[in-house]
Amino acid sequence: MTVEPFRNQPIETFGTEEAKREMREALRRVKAEFGRHWGLYIDGAWMDTGEKILSLNPSAPKEVVGSVAKAGRAEAEAALEAAWRAFRTWKDWPQEDRSRLLLKAAALMKRRRRELEAALVYEIGKNWTEASAEVAEAIDFLEYYARQALRYKYPSVEVVPFPGEDNESFYIPLGAGVVIAPWNFPIAIFTGMIAGPVVVGNTVVAKPAEDTVVIAAKVFEIFHEAGFPPGVVNLLPGEGREVGAYLVEHPRTRFINFTGSLEVGLWIHERAAKLAPGQKWIKRVFLELGGKDALIVDETADFDAATEGILISAYGFQGQKCSAASRLIVTEKAFEPLMERVLKRAERLVVGPAEENPDLGPVASRAQEEKVLSYIEIGKGEGQLVLGGERLEGEGYFIAPTVFTEVPPTAKIAQEEIFGPVLSVIRVKDFSEALEVANGTVYGLTGGVYSRKREHLERARREFHVGNLYFNRKITGALVGVQPFGGFHLSGTNTKAGGPDYLLHFLEMKTVAERF
Ligand SMILES: NC(=O)c1ccc[n+]([C@@H]2O[C@H](COP(=O)([O-])OP(=O)(O)OC[C@H]3O[C@@H](n4cnc5c(N)ncnc54)[C@H](O)[C@@H]3O)[C@@H](O)[C@H]2O)c1
Numbered sequence: 001m002t003v004e005p006f007r008n009q010p011i012e013t014f015g016t017e018e019a020k021r022e023m024r025e026a027l028r029r030v031k032a033e034f035g036r037h038w039g040l041y042i043d044g045a046w047m048d049t050g051e052k053i054l055s056l057n058p059s060a061p062k063e064v065v066g067s068v069a070k071a072g073r074a075e076a077e078a079a080l081e082a083a084w085r086a087f088r089t090w091k092d093w094p095q096e097d098r099s100r101l102l103l104k105a106a107a108l109m110k111r112r113r114r115e116l117e118a119a120l121v122y123e124i125g126k127n128w129t130e131a132s133a134e135v136a137e138a139i140d141f142l143e144y145y146a147r148q149a150l151r152y153k154y155p156s157v158e159v160v161p162f163p164g165e166d167n168e169s170f171y172i173p174l175g176a177g178v179v180i181a182p183w184n185f186p187i188a189i190f191t192g193m194i195a196g197p198v199v200v201g202n203t204v205v206a207k208p209a210e211d212t213v214v215i216a217a218k219v220f221e222i223f224h225e226a227g228f229p230p231g232v233v234n235l236l237p238g239e240g241r242e243v244g245a246y247l248v249e250h251p252r253t254r255f256i257n258f259t260g261s262l263e264v265g266l267w268i269h270e271r272a273a274k275l276a277p278g279q280k281w282i283k284r285v286f287l288e289l290g291g292k293d294a295l296i297v298d299e300t301a302d303f304d305a306a307t308e309g310i311l312i313s314a315y316g317f318q319g320q321k322c323s324a325a326s327r328l329i330v331t332e333k334a335f336e337p338l339m340e341r342v343l344k345r346a347e348r349l350v351v352g353p354a355e356e357n358p359d360l361g362p363v364a365s366r367a368q369e370e371k372v373l374s375y376i377e378i379g380k381g382e383g384q385l386v387l388g389g390e391r392l393e394g395e396g397y398f399i400a401p402t403v404f405t406e407v408p409p410t411a412k413i414a415q416e417e418i419f420g421p422v423l424s425v426i427r428v429k430d431f432s433e434a435l436e437v438a439n440g441t442v443y444g445l446t447g448g449v450y451s452r453k454r455e456h457l458e459r460a461r462r463e464f465h466v467g468n469l470y471f472n473r474k475i476t477g478a479l480v481g482v483q484p485f486g487g488f489h490l491s492g493t494n495t496k497a498g499g500p501d502y503l504l505h506f507l508e509m510k511t512v513a514e515r516f
């Protein structure tokens with residue numbers, strides 16, 4: 001098999017008239033299919049159930065983007081059964097052939113790129129560039145894991161020779177596992193969490209988040225067209241607490257690949273550790289969870305560059321990224337010049353319906369809106385509200401970019417993940433205190449430093465304890481293969497998605513020794 005070296009997909013910023021025209025056309029086409037219904041996808045076939053999950057447009061929640069059949073326990077059983085049946089043969093496919101299927105899926109995704117971007121705009125409220133970056137990431141996961149998997153081809157492990165014996169060790173897949181995904185990267189994370197285990201010979205039952213079932217169905221149209229054998233990938237939309245929990249506790253679930261909140265992640269960790277009757281393995285559990293990510297700016301920083309990095313990190317996709325900057329830690333001498341710039345730029349940010357490509361679209365759902373507004377109320381008692389702090393006019397879930405200053409490091413809005421367009425600014429006396437505050441939460445996902453002082457950057461490299469640390473740039477938008485992604489502490493098990501070790505999580509090593 002010959003493949004070109006991996007290269008990241010370009011992200012469209014819609015600067016040209018042609019790109020804008022293409023996107024408007026894609027939005028028109030996706031809107032024309034509003035209300036369409038998809039089934040579950042089990043054992044290579046689409047099937048319906050009596051119940052539906054409706055997907056709403058958060059910019060205009062009266063609009064139904066589409067619906068997907070809702071799975072219950074019977075469908076979960078059927079999907080797991082199909083996945084185990086498929087595993088019997090899929091595990092023995094030559095690695096090149098499995099990789100080729102991912103490359104085919106990537107090619108199909110590229111052909112449908114604008115349509116998928118438009119679906120993200122309507123289903124979850126991403127602006128055009130955020131949508132483009134996410135579809136690019138989904139394609140990257142397919143392309144990257146297809147190539148990485150070739151490293152584990154039989155017999156790939158070097159062992160020390162021993163006289164009179166033939167010793168070999170090789171990797172084998174685990175079995176049928178469950179993928180449970182969040183709504184905030186409903187194509188990239190969803191695709192990546194499926195593609196990784198599957199390409200090395202596992203099979204998967206995938207449960208998308210309830211708010212993003214349409215984009216999940218489109219991913220499965222692509223898997224179907226790519227030609228995955230029946231049962232290798234199965235789509236099981238349903239309620240997390242019902243069908244998700246059922247799959248987590250099921251004795252035939254071999255591994256759980258979860259991305260989502262700390263609360264649900266810890267619950268899964270606990271439940272998956274319990275041996276169910278008939279279960280004969282210890283489930284492998286991967287949990288990629290939340291963040292309370294901090295950007296530090298010191299007095300030597302380029303304040304203009306820092307301002308741009310802060311705004312995109314704090315407000316990109318309305319702050320609904322696990323990597324988002326939700327804390328800004330500023331040294332005393334940097335405070336005034338920096339905050340003057342940040343507030344001047346932030347108050348000019350445009351909030352509106354995602355299809356109009358504003359700086360910020362709506363937050364994802366009514367539940368998100370309520371959660372963010374409740375944190376804003378808490379913040380009013382903890383810091384000084386200097387920008388935003390309110391819901392904006394309009395049908396959609398629009399929240400103004402919000403800034404609180406003089407926030408104590410121990411405040412709730414400086415400790416808990418808000419997952420919205422809210423920035424808590426903490427003033428510190430010097431860089432040492434900045435690092436101490438930055439490390440002072442239960443999370444450890446992303447972080448960043450704006451400084452021109454080499455000593456500060458090197459100190460942060462050693463002492464700022466996060467999985468993804470960025471200097472003099474935004475702290476979001478890790479690129480597949482370039483910045484393997486995952487965090488420390490309660491941010492999760494740090495699988496480093498899009499990194500060279502990711503696929504190993506879904507393999508185990510077998511050793512065979514033969515005495516001659
Ligand atoms: N670390 C990362 O890479 C990363 C990436 C994206 C999002 N996140 C985190 O995800 C969170 C936002 O996503 P969310 O609101 O969809 O998270 P969530 O935990 O509410 O839901 C995630 C998924 O879990 C399912 N679920 C809910 N309860 C369940 C249960 N009891 N058993 C099994 N499944 C269950 C949901 O239906 C959904 O599919 C944020 O905390 C964010 O930081 C982390």
Ligand SMILES: N[C@@H](CCC=O)C(=O)O
Pocket residue numbers: 184185320321322323475476477478479485
């Ligand atoms: N990997 C994404 C964040 C995913 C979590 O929401 C980033 O790097 O910004």
